[in-house]
Amino acid sequence: MLLAGKNAIVYGAAGGIGTALSTAFAREGAKVHVTGRTAKTLDVLAERIRAEGGQAVPAVLDALDEDAVNSHADAVAAKDGSVDISVSVIDIADHQGTPLVDMALEDFERPIRIAVRSTFLTARAAARHMIRQRSGVILTFGGDGGGEPIRDYSIGGLQVALNAVDFLRRQLAAELGQHGIRVLGLHTGGITEGLPDDLREPVTEMIVGKTMLKRGATFADVGNVAVFAASDLAASMTATSLNITCGAVSD
Template sequence: MLLAGKNAIVYGAAGQVGTALSTAFARAGARVHLAGRTARTLEDLAERLRGDGGQAEPSVVDALDETAVDAHTDAVAATWGSVDICVSVIDIADAQGTPLAEMSLEDFERPVRIATRSTFLTARAAARHMVRRRSGVILTFGGDGGGEPMRDYSIGGLQVALNAVDFLRRQLAAELGSYGIRVLGLHTGGVVEGLPDDFGARQEVTDMIVGKTMLGRAATFADVGNVAVFAASDLAASMTATSLNITCGAVAD
C-alpha cells in the first residue's frame, strides 16, 4: 500500500472532496484523521472506512480556529507519532452567479478569508511537526491552475481565493523544501458531479466546465482521490511547488 504507516489529516473530511480524499487515503493504507465540525457525519464516515478495512479517527475541529487546529495536530503527533499528510478542503462558502459589480463586500471577502485562513492554519500546524521529522506532504485543492478569469459566469471571490491559496502553496514549498516537506496542489477545473441538483445554473456550469476539456468529461471525485494518493506517496518524492493537473485537458501545461 502506497501510504501504509502514514498519518493523514483531512480537514473538511465529511464533505464531498474530503470524503473522496479520506476514502482514497484509507484504501492506500494511511491512518486518516477525519476533522470537521459535525460529529455525526465524521463518525459515519469513520465507520464506513473501518468497515472497508481502513483506519480512521474522527475529531470535531474547526479549521478556522487557530487554537483548535494546533491542539488537534499536536494530539495526532503525540498519539500516533507523526503528521505525514495534511490537506484542508473545508467549504469556503462562495457566492456564485452575482456579478462582481453587484456583489456585497461580505460575499466577496468570505471565500478569500476562509480559504486562506484555513489553509494557513492547517499547513502551519502540520509543518511544525513535519519539520522535526524532515518529511511530510501538504496538499491544497481547487481551481484549474491557470488563473484565467471566468468570462461567461460570475464566481465572485472564489477565483481570487483559489489563486491566493495557490500562491500560498508555492511559498510554503519554497520555505519548507529544505526540511524535506513537499507542498502540492490538486487542480480539477471543477467536479460537476458535486453540483447540487437544486443549483439553478447546474447545466450551465456543467456545460462550461466540460466544454473546456479535451477528454469530453470533467474530473470525478475518484480521480481526485487517486491523484492525491500518488501526490502524497513516495512515488512523487521529486515533486513539490507544483500542481497536478486533473482538468481532463481543460488546461494545457
C-alpha cells in the same frame, strides 16, 4: 499499499472532496484523522472507512480556529508519532452569480478569508511536526492560480481565493523544501458530481466543454491523484500543481 504507516489529517473530510481523499488515503494504508464541524457526518465517514478495512479517527474541529487546529495536530503527533499528510478542503462559502459591481463586500471577501486562513493554519500546524520528522506532504485543492477570468458569469471571490491559496502553496514549498517537506496542489477545473439539479446541466456543459477528454474529473480521480502526490512515488515533486482537468488546461 502506497501510504502504509502514514498519518493523514483531512479538514472538511465529510464533504465530497474530503470523503474522496479520506477513503483513498485509508485504502492505501494511511491512518486518517477525519475532521469537520459536524460529528454525525464524520462518524458515518469513519464507520465507512473502517467497514472497508481502513483506519479512521473522527474529530469535531473548526479549521478556522487556530488553537483547535494546533492542539489537534499536536495530539495526533503525540499519539501516533507523526503527521505525514495534511490537506484542507473545507467549504469556503463563496457566493456566485452576482456581478462584482453589485456584490456586497462581505460576500466577496468571505471565501478569500476562509480559504487563506484555513490553508495557513492547517499547513502551519502540520509543518511544525513535519520539520521535526524531516518529511511530510501538504496538499491544497482547487486551482493552480493561472486560470483566466470567467466570462459572462460572476464567481465572486472564488478565483481570487484560489490564486491566493496557490501562491501560499508555492511559498510554503519554497520555505519547507529544505526540511524534506513537499507542498503540492490538486487542480481539477471543476467537479460536477453532487451538484444541485438546477445547476448540473449548465455547469457540466461549462466544465466539460473546455476539456479534451470530453468529461470532467470525478471525486475518484481526485482521490487517486492525491494518493500518488502523497506517496513516495512523487518524492521528487513539490511547488507544483497536479493537472486533473481532463485537458481543460494544457501545461
